[in-house]
Amino acid sequence: MSGPLSPAGVSGTDVEHVCSAKGCRRTAAHAVIWNNPKLHTADRRKVWLACDEHEKSLADFVALRGFLIEVVPVEQLTDADG
Structure with missing residues (x-):
């Protein structure tokens, strides 16, 4: 399992x-x-970051298209996300 995400x-x-x-x-x-x-391989996990106000609208946007995997706190992002 990957550790927390940290920029290069x-x-x-x-x-x-x-x-x-x-x-x-x-x-x-x-x-x-x-x-x-x-567009992406099955293991690819794209991420949009969201404040409290925009969490629902961003998640709904990708969910409507059938693209949503999950919504997690930013602290739970790993090297596999991005």
Whole structure:
């Protein structure tokens, strides 16, 4: 199992996760994990980060298309996500 996600070259430092919603700059608390099987291999896990306000709308957007895998707290992201 992979450990917590940390950006390349960043180790042991606080990293701010910014919401992926258009125009939002809030700190993300959630990770919307999805995969478009027409574009990505089955093991690929794409991630959109979401603040509390945008978690539902981002998750609903990918769920409507059948792409949603799961929504987890950003602290649970691993090296396999991204």
